[in-house]
Amino acid sequence: MSGIDVVVTGLGAITPLGGDVRSTWEALLDGRSGIRGDVLAGTEDPVLSGVAAGTMAVDPAGLLPAVQAKRLDRSQQAALAAAAEAWADAGAPVVDPERLAAAVGTGIGGVGTLLSEDDVRERSGARRVSPRTVPMLMPNAAAALLSIAYGARAGSYTPVSACSSGAEAIALGARLIRAGEADVVIAGGTEAAITPLTIAGFRQARSLSHHAGDPASASRPFASDRSGFVLAEGAAILVLESARHAAARGARVHAVVAGAGIAADAHHLTAPAPDGSGQASAMRKALAQARLSPAEIAHVNAHATGTSVGDAAESRAIREVFGRVPVTAPKASLGHLFGAAGAIEALIAVLSVEHGVIPPTRNLTPETVDPEIGLDVVTDRREAPQGAVLSNSFGFGGQNVSLVVAAASA
Numbered sequence: 001m002s003g004i005d006v007v008v009t010g011l012g013a014i015t016p017l018g019g020d021v022r023s024t025w026e027a028l029l030d031g032r033s034g035i036r037g038d039v040l041a042g043t044e045d046p047v048l049s050g051v052a053a054g055t056m057a058v059d060p061a062g063l064l065p066a067v068q069a070k071r072l073d074r075s076q077q078a079a080l081a082a083a084a085e086a087w088a089d090a091g092a093p094v095v096d097p098e099r100l101a102a103a104v105g106t107g108i109g110g111v112g113t114l115l116s117e118d119d120v121r122e123r124s125g126a127r128r129v130s131p132r133t134v135p136m137l138m139p140n141a142a143a144a145l146l147s148i149a150y151g152a153r154a155g156s157y158t159p160v161s162a163c164s165s166g167a168e169a170i171a172l173g174a175r176l177i178r179a180g181e182a183d184v185v186i187a188g189g190t191e192a193a194i195t196p197l198t199i200a201g202f203r204q205a206r207s208l209s210h211h212a213g214d215p216a217s218a219s220r221p222f223a224s225d226r227s228g229f230v231l232a233e234g235a236a237i238l239v240l241e242s243a244r245h246a247a248a249r250g251a252r253v254h255a256v257v258a259g260a261g262i263a264a265d266a267h268h269l270t271a272p273a274p275d276g277s278g279q280a281s282a283m284r285k286a287l288a289q290a291r292l293s294p295a296e297i298a299h300v301n302a303h304a305t306g307t308s309v310g311d312a313a314e315s316r317a318i319r320e321v322f323g324r325v326p327v328t329a330p331k332a333s334l335g336h337l338f339g340a341a342g343a344i345e346a347l348i349a350v351l352s353v354e355h356g357v358i359p360p361t362r363n364l365t366p367e368t369v370d371p372e373i374g375l376d377v378v379t380d381r382r383e384a385p386q387g388a389v390l391s392n393s394f395g396f397g398g399q400n401v402s403l404v405v406a407a408a409s410a
Helices: 021-029 066-070 074-089 111-124 133-137 141-150 162-178 196-204 243-248 277-290 308-322 338-355
Strands: 006-014 100-105 184-191 234-242 255-264 299-301 326-328 388-395 399-406
Touching: 006 021, 006 074, 006 162, 006 243, 006 338, 021 338, 074 141, 074 184, 074 234, 100 141, 100 162, 100 338, 111 133, 111 196, 133 141, 141 184, 162 184, 162 234, 162 255, 162 338, 162 388, 162 399, 184 338, 234 243, 234 338, 255 277, 255 338, 277 308, 277 388, 277 399, 299 338, 308 388, 338 388, 338 399
Parallel strands: 100 184, 299 326, 299 388
Antiparallel strands: 006 234, 006 255, 184 234, 255 399, 388 399
């Protein structure tokens, strides 16, 4: 493994909690919710009525030129908006195009475009389908658009690994830099898949939360009464850079991507291995690459979607690797951004080590934590030095990614 250090010099996000990084972070620390009720209002289908989801706090189309926005799927709009913030935050680095890459993960891609254009075909015939349909629905389009926008010619990559896609894109970006193939990588994830079809599919699979009452209370990771996840949308982009390149231009460094671990359960297409073995493997690989012991991790940013089997398997894996360790579950506030989840939670890990704080897990008290979890779940904002944080992202297909983010001074 190369001795090249990978640092984070830029952050950008658009999420259910806010239209940028600052508003998202402040809302998360305050324990606010980005979950809204009845997002498919007007439907007569009882399966779809009253569904809660985490829609973006700001319409990404409004952050782009109107002509450009009309030619893009909502997931692509979100990626471009988040990337613009991240690139500006990084100081718009001057970099050789042959040393600049883009890696943007997504779980589903332009499903909104796919479904809406199929509706057009059914109503009005094939001649009325937009000629832009294919580029708008392609999963790789977000990465390609960033490559075009920033002149990234070292490669355009699109990990499609369900809920671990965004984290895998960051791991890939760090690997490209360590391998000497790039000096800067624009990396992250995007998703905009709140549609009747996707919600119906997840609901029929009994994956979605059916918690009654306030929509803001529907996402309940680690709670005794958890019943599933809440689908959300948004994007998060990190500008990754070799430490040498960042230092040469005097860039501000938010944190270090110290390690990444990837492992597969090889167990089931939708259910995690009950013993958490694949997840534990990913965490151990990330620690080994970071050259850190479990005791040096201040807290774990858990994948924790709020499903019964998922939270149980992850907590078992975390206990196996770390013992009893502080954990936080941002999806209680954000919902599950699917392919973008790993990217936004990596961004949260960066901010945690930068500011020395563990965000709270909403909708939870020490008394309502499932006793079988066996972890120190942080239910109130906790100020404490965060030398290094491990962030988990686990996807359908048994695809597990863990990232270790360390303080820039560590």
